[in-house]
Amino acid sequence: xxxxxxxxxxxxxxxxxxxxxxxxxxxxxxxxxxxxxxxxxxxxxxxxxxxxxxxxxxxxxxxxxxxxxxxxxxxxxxxxxxxxxxxxxxxxxxxxxxxxxxxxxxxxxxxxxxxxxxxxxxxxxxxxxxxxxxxxxxxxxxxxxxxxxxxxxxxxxxxxxxxxxxxxxxxxxxxxxxxxxxxxxxxxxxxxxxxxxxxxxxxxxxxxxxxxx
Amino acid sequence: xxxxxxxxxxxxxxxxxxxxxxxxxxxxxxxxxxxxxxxxxxxxxxxxxxxxxxxxxxxxxxxxxxxxxxxxxxxxxxxxxxxxxxxxxxxxxxxxxxxxxxxxxxxxxxxxxxxxxxxxxxxxxxxxxxxxxxxxxxxxxxxxxxxxxxxxxxxxxxxxxxxxxxxxxxxxxxxxxxx
Numbered sequence: 001x002x003x004x005x006x007x008x009x010x011x012x013x014x015x016x017x018x019x020x021x022x023x024x025x026x027x028x029x030x031x032x033x034x035x036x037x038x039x040x041x042x043x044x045x046x047x048x049x050x051x052x053x054x055x056x057x058x059x060x061x062x063x064x065x066x067x068x069x070x071x072x073x074x075x076x077x078x079x080x081x082x083x084x085x086x087x088x089x090x091x092x093x094x095x096x097x098x099x100x101x102x103x104x105x106x107x108x109x110x111x112x113x114x115x116x117x118x119x120x121x122x123x124x125x126x127x128x129x130x131x132x133x134x135x136x137x138x139x140x141x142x143x144x145x146x147x148x149x150x151x152x153x154x155x156x157x158x159x160x161x162x163x164x165x166x167x168x169x170x171x172x173x174x175x176x177x178x179x180x181x182x183x184x185x186x187x188x189x190x191x192x193x194x195x196x197x198x199x200x201x202x203x204x205x206x207x208x209x210x211x212x213x
Numbered sequence: 214x215x216x217x218x219x220x221x222x223x224x225x226x227x228x229x230x231x232x233x234x235x236x237x238x239x240x241x242x243x244x245x246x247x248x249x250x251x252x253x254x255x256x257x258x259x260x261x262x263x264x265x266x267x268x269x270x271x272x273x274x275x276x277x278x279x280x281x282x283x284x285x286x287x288x289x290x291x292x293x294x295x296x297x298x299x300x301x302x303x304x305x306x307x308x309x310x311x312x313x314x315x316x317x318x319x320x321x322x323x324x325x326x327x328x329x330x331x332x333x334x335x336x337x338x339x340x341x342x343x344x345x346x347x348x349x350x351x352x353x354x355x356x357x358x359x360x361x362x363x364x365x366x367x368x369x370x371x372x373x374x375x376x377x378x379x380x381x382x383x384x385x386x387x388x389x390x391x392x
Contacts, residue, residue, distance in 0.1 A: 006267050007240040010274045016231030021278040083279050084292035153272065153279040155296045212300065213272065 026079055026148045030171065033144025037137045037175050045133070045179040059183040062105060064174060066188060069098040070196065071170035078145065078167050081160040082152035089159070099193070106185035124182040127191050134173045134195025135202070141168035142203060146210055154211050161207015162200050169199030216242045222286040229277060240270050243290065250294050252355045261301070269297045336383055344379030347372045 001009075018024065041047070054060045073095045080087045113121060124130075145164040154160035173192050182188065221242060228236030247269050251262045272293050280289050333353065337345040343365075350361035351372065362369040 001267075003244055003263065003267055003270070006270060007237060007244075010240060010270065011233050011237035014228060014231060014233040014236045017229040017278050019282065022281075025278055083281060083289075084276075084296060085284065085288050086292070151276060151278050153276040153293055153296070155292060213276070 022082060022152060023079060025151055026075065026082065026145070029144035029146075029148030030075070030141055030167070031144070032147070033141030033168065034171055034175065036140035037172050040137060040140070041175055041179050045176075047178050048181050050181075051178060054181075057183075059185075060177065062102070062185060063177050063180075063188050063192070066098050066102050067170050067173040067177065067192065067196075070095060071167060071174055074163055074167035074170055077163040078160070081154050081156060081163050082149060084153040084155045086155075099189070102185055102189045106189050109185050121184045122186050122190065124184065124187045124191075126180065126182060127187065130180065130182070130187075130191040131195035131198060134169060134176055134192060135198045137172035137176055138165070138168040138195075138199040141171050142199065144168075149211055150213075153213070157208040157211045158204050159207075160211055162204035164207070165203020166196065166200035168203070169196035172196075172199070218285060218287050221290075225277075225280065225286050226282055229280070229282070236274075240273070243270065243273065246290070247294060249354070250291065251298065254298060256355070265294075265297055265301055268301075269294050272297060336386070339386060340379050340382055343367075344375045344382070347375035348379045351376055 048054065073092070077089060077092055080089065109121070110118060142164060145168060149160070149164070173196055176192075182191075221239060224235045224239035224242070228239055244266060247266045248262060251265045252259075255262055255265070273290065276293070280286070337348060340348070346365060347361060350356045350364060351358060356364065358369050358372050362372045365372065
């Protein structure tokens with residue numbers, strides 16, 4: 001096909017693109033994935049029976065604020081990396097703030113707990129499966145983001161993949177909170193973060209391949 | 214004819230609002246820009262250049278949502294063009310000599326390029342048409358001596374001599390302008 005014909009066929013179909021199209025596209029992709037993740041948690045894992053009660057307590061909100069703040073920060077990074085023009089990502093280090101805050105809470109917890117029960121507090125009841133559940137639950141959201149990227153133009157594919165994995169992991173962990181009965185800060189700091197980081201690692205690994213366009 | 218950043222951006226925003234005519238005008242105006250962008254970097258693989266131009270037009274069309282209306286259009290365009298070229302090399306598993314990488318990665322200063330082009334046009338207009346054409350073909354459009362010769366229907370040595378004399382005259386004129 002010569003270039004003139006190509007231009008003609010391309011301009012035969014010119015749908016309007018709203019101003020906030022990029023944010024909307026990312027939002028749709030993530031919401032679509034998150035609905036599936038939520039369905040998996042509700043129907044397969046089950047909502048923790050004492051959720052109403054737990055929502056009044058500190059530890060539930062501590063977990064939620066931690067995972068959601070990581071989620072918000074990483075979605076902003078995804079939005080930056082979805083444009084082709086190079087942008088500074090130095091502010092991504094701000095994501096260390098929630099981690100440090102949670103570590104502070106964890107140290108406070110350890111200080112007020114006898115050292116004989118530290119191990120039980122750290123491992124909880126689900127340390128062996130928690131990271132893997134977070135990683136698996138991240139997959140629908142990650143796939144949703146892959147769909148979002150199809151109309152966007154990432155040029156740093158590994159970074160974009162890592163950011164998408166991080167966002168998917170953080171939001172999956174946020175949803176997982178309605179199931180997970182663990183309460184200690186060092187549990188969340190270790191095992192939730194591990195699951196989220198695994199998701200980011202998988203994203204960085206597959207990004208260059210899956211995000212190519 | 215190269216369009217200004219303002220005109221390209223206006224077409225782009227109209228296209229984003231659903232104006233198919235503006236969108237077509239934009240894509241048509243991008244063709245010469247992209248051709249010279251790739252020609253300067255690909256060194257005479259004309260089929261590849263045309264493939265890349267078309268692929269880039271398709272990317273510009275399908276990934277319009279990634280353009281931020283608050284930002285310069287040409288920066289977005291050349292970021293896409295650069296990605297397309299790197300992907301092209303990756304697909305062909307072509308390795309690029311390290312000294313060429315700089316030429317690939319160099320950011321396209323549209324404003325600078327336009328100004329520089331105006332200077333070049335002004336200077337070349339002071340030469341004889343034959344010399345101006347020889348310089349334009351071989352040093353701006355990136356043709357080889359043989360291609361330039363067959364296009365202008367003159368001998369290869371004639372092209373070389375025209376380029377040489379043209380540059381000499383330009384150098385003399387520039388020295389004269391400065392003193």
